[in-house]
Amino acid sequence: MSKDQPAPLPGQSDKIVQVENLSKKYGDNIAVNGISFTLNKGEVFAFLGPNGAGKTTTVEILECLRNPTGGQAKVLGYDVSKRSDQAEIRKRIGVLPQDFNAIDRLTVRENINYFGAMFKHQLDADKLIELVDLKDKRDEQFKKLSGGLKQRVGLAVSLVNDPDVVFLDEPTTGLDPRARRDVWGVVERLRSQGKTVFLTTHYMDEAEYLADIVSIIDHGQIIASGTPDQLIDTHGGKKTLIIRDAGQEGLKQLPQGLPKAELRNAGDIAISLNNGELTSILMSLGQTPLHDKEIEVRRPTLDDVFLNLTGRRVSEEGN
Amino acid sequence: MRSRIYTIISGHFKSWYRSKSNIFWTIAFPLLLIVLFGAIFGNGSTKFDLYLQNQDLTGNVPTPLSQGYVNVLNQTGAFNLHIVAAEQPDPLTYVKKDAQDHNQGQRLLVIPLGFNATIMSGKNATVQLYMDQSDQASASLAGIVHSVTVSYAAAIANVPDHLVVQQVGIVTRNIRYIDFFIPGVIGMTLLTTGVFGAVNTNGRYRELKIIKKLATTPLSKMEWILGMVGYQMILATISLIVILFFGYAIFGVTATIDIYTVGLVVAAALLFPGIGMVLANFVKEAESADAAANAITFPMMFLAGTFWPRDTLPYIMKTIANFMPLTYINDGLRDALIYAEPAQALTNTLIALGLAAFFIVLGSILMNWKEE
Ligand SMILES: Nc1ncnc2c1ncn2[C@@H]1O[C@H](COP(=O)(O)OP(=O)(O)OP(=O)(O)O)[C@@H](O)[C@H]1O
Numbered sequence: 001m002s003k004d005q006p007a008p009l010p011g012q013s014d015k016i017v018q019v020e021n022l023s024k025k026y027g028d029n030i031a032v033n034g035i036s037f038t039l040n041k042g043e044v045f046a047f048l049g050p051n052g053a054g055k056t057t058t059v060e061i062l063e064c065l066r067n068p069t070g071g072q073a074k075v076l077g078y079d080v081s082k083r084s085d086q087a088e089i090r091k092r093i094g095v096l097p098q099d100f101n102a103i104d105r106l107t108v109r110e111n112i113n114y115f116g117a118m119f120k121h122q123l124d125a126d127k128l129i130e131l132v133d134l135k136d137k138r139d140e141q142f143k144k145l146s147g148g149l150k151q152r153v154g155l156a157v158s159l160v161n162d163p164d165v166v167f168l169d170e171p172t173t174g175l176d177p178r179a180r181r182d183v184w185g186v187v188e189r190l191r192s193q194g195k196t197v198f199l200t201t202h203y204m205d206e207a208e209y210l211a212d213i214v215s216i217i218d219h220g221q222i223i224a225s226g227t228p229d230q231l232i233d234t235h236g237g238k239k240t241l242i243i244r245d246a247g248q249e250g251l252k253q254l255p256q257g258l259p260k261a262e263l264r265n266a267g268d269i270a271i272s273l274n275n276g277e278l279t280s281i282l283m284s285l286g287q288t289p290l291h292d293k294e295i296e297v298r299r300p301t302l303d304d305v306f307l308n309l310t311g312r313r314v315s316e317e318g319n
Numbered sequence: 320m321r322s323r324i325y326t327i328i329s330g331h332f333k334s335w336y337r338s339k340s341n342i343f344w345t346i347a348f349p350l351l352l353i354v355l356f357g358a359i360f361g362n363g364s365t366k367f368d369l370y371l372q373n374q375d376l377t378g379n380v381p382t383p384l385s386q387g388y389v390n391v392l393n394q395t396g397a398f399n400l401h402i403v404a405a406e407q408p409d410p411l412t413y414v415k416k417d418a419q420d421h422n423q424g425q426r427l428l429v430i431p432l433g434f435n436a437t438i439m440s441g442k443n444a445t446v447q448l449y450m451d452q453s454d455q456a457s458a459s460l461a462g463i464v465h466s467v468t469v470s471y472a473a474a475i476a477n478v479p480d481h482l483v484v485q486q487v488g489i490v491t492r493n494i495r496y497i498d499f500f501i502p503g504v505i506g507m508t509l510l511t512t513g514v515f516g517a518v519n520t521n522g523r524y525r526e527l528k529i530i531k532k533l534a535t536t537p538l539s540k541m542e543w544i545l546g547m548v549g550y551q552m553i554l555a556t557i558s559l560i561v562i563l564f565f566g567y568a569i570f571g572v573t574a575t576i577d578i579y580t581v582g583l584v585v586a587a588a589l590l591f592p593g594i595g596m597v598l599a600n601f602v603k604e605a606e607s608a609d610a611a612a613n614a615i616t617f618p619m620m621f622l623a624g625t626f627w628p629r630d631t632l633p634y635i636m637k638t639i640a641n642f643m644p645l646t647y648i649n650d651g652l653r654d655a656l657i658y659a660e661p662a663q664a665l666t667n668t669l670i671a672l673g674l675a676a677f678f679i680v681l682g683s684i685l686m687n688w689k690e691e
């Protein structure tokens with residue numbers, strides 16, 4: 001922000017979330033250690049990190065559930081540390097807490113209206129039910145729903161006050177792949193409506209698929225930020241050329257002068273590519289018995305980004 | 320704000336009546352207890368309790384006619400005769416106390432000194448029957464005593480009018496076990512629904528992140544607590560009405576609902592959820608909080624005179640009972656509903672309200688609304 005511009009009034013800024021040098025200590029444990037980032041209007045922002053990285057702590061500071069021990073955070077231009085501002089924030093944000101469950105014995109619709117009644121204005125329950133695709137479960141009690149459907153109720157509940165920003169804390173953890181896709185679908189719909197979404201996840205593919213901007217957080221610090229493409233380009237390492245089912249034999253048939261090749265997963269040959277090498281390698285492969293093998297170029301993923309930055313894989317941390 | 324509290328109350332209420340186990344514990348179980356205990360300890364037999372003092376003795380031996388009269392009464396099989404010694408100077412007071420201690424009917428028949436002689440001289444002799452006209456059993460009992468007396472008089476002198484039963488109205492607290500028990504069951508139900516309800520809505524709702532979610536909305540902690548207390552009051556009122564109605568329909572227990580009853584229900588609806596909230600804050604995990612709630616409610620139930628009078632407890636237990644909040648709810652409810660003792664009801668209501676204020680404030684202060 002340039003100094004000579006007047007600061008926009010609270011509630012009118014395009015900077016939906018502004019965090020500067022934020023930290024949170026629990027005793028000696030530093031859960032969040034001086035992080036800074038900005039979330040602009042209409043963006044889907046993913047906070048990506050392993051268990052215990054400090055995702056929930058950060059989100060809950062923004063939701064005014066926890067007090068920061070250092071730094072500054074503004075949501076919609078309001079200061080999360082000021083009591084009077086907190087009231088304004090609460091009216092305008094939508095929240096899906098990690099591991100949230102709605103009320104067991106209320107129906108989907110009743111739950112939406114229950115949480116909706118906490119606000120001055122609420123969106124029509126039926127519209128929300130449509131948005132999360134729960135029309136035939138509308139009058140079903142929450143406890144009778146499967147995990148994926150429960151999570152969709154949570155999403156609907158988080159949108160009930162037509163919030164200016166939605167915080168989704170690990171919205172797909174513990175769901176089966178199909179249910180995850182469904183949740184992704186809802187987030188994509190929100191994006192297309194121009195909603196600002198802050199989501200946390202420890203799934204690389206989720207961040208890559210959904211987010212405009214990804215911040216990777218580890219041990220309470222942001223270790224990289226950017227669009228998924230930027231992160232991959234900067235930290236992902238080289239692309240890999242894969243020759244399927246070539247085996248030990250194939251290794252011997254490789255032309256001379258290629259970068260180092262290795263055998264992976266029962267017979268695939270993997271060759272790390274430097275930029276601009278692909279065409280020449282493909283042409284030289286065409287001269288060998290390997291020319292009829294299936295060939296594929298694999299781009300690094302956020303998994304590789306995390307691995308390169310930390311030396312660990314997120315999935316190894318378990319969940 | 321009104322509509323938020325209303326939403327919370329109606330949410331709790333729906334969750335309550337949609338759960339079969341909730342209905343069982345708050346409605347069916349107390350009624351079952353009443354039937355069970357009522358059947359076991361209730362009236363005992365269908366006979367009427369009747370205290371009898373025969374003052375017509377010569378030396379230490381009852382006069383023939385008075386003894387004959389007692390025998391005839393006994394032979395009807397309609398009475399459980401409890402003999403009061405002739406030396407007893409104030410039989411009425413004695414009977415009141417003894418009847419209450421043993422949960423027996425307070426009715427006394429006195430055969431006066433000179434009974435035998437009066438009849439022999441051809442004059443009319445009078446016996447006194449002390450009983451409470453409002454007592455349900457009294458009418459039938461008096462009827463039986465009358466007809467026994469008339470036929471006895473006819474048999475000994477052929478003059479039925481020779482023997483007169485003089486009815487003396489007394490105000491009794493003719494407390495049967497079931498009369499004692501019903502307020503206890505109400506107290507017990509308020510205790511368990513209050514403590515477990517609060518543990519559930521503040522412990523389990525925390526685990527399910529419902530409280531966390533609510534804390535991110537404009538709802539305040541105060542409104543949440545008011546909603547819970549409002550719901551508890553509705554539930555307490557329902558319990559009270561259902562149990563009293565049931566007690567009346569099955570056992571003819573007549574209760575008076577007065578201002579103290581209302582005060583006690585309000586107190587209970589603050590006090591027990593308050594205790595539950597304090598618990599839920601010290602024992603974070605919902606399951607252990609449940610166990611802790613059991614550990615607190617069970618001893619309290621037994622010591623606070625729910626099932627039997629505290630007088631029967633050993634001294635130490637009686638002392639402990641004085642520190643149990645339920646004691647004052649139970650006693651107050653008995654004073655108000657059954658004994659018609661406004662002064663005692665007031666004392667107990669005030670103590671209960673004081674405890675209620677203490678626990679609900681403590682629970683509210685301890686409750687973490689935001690940060691875990
Ligand atoms: N209330 C608390 N008291 C003490 N320490 C806490 C508290 N909440 C979190 N922590 C600690 O702070 C660190 C960050 O926790 P946080 O819950 O923010 O991580 P997370 O990224 O959300 O992890 P997860 O993927 O498991 O949800 C962890 O070391 C955790 O143990």
Ligand SMILES: [Mg+2]
Pocket residue numbers: 055056057098169170
């Ligand atoms: Mg978390």
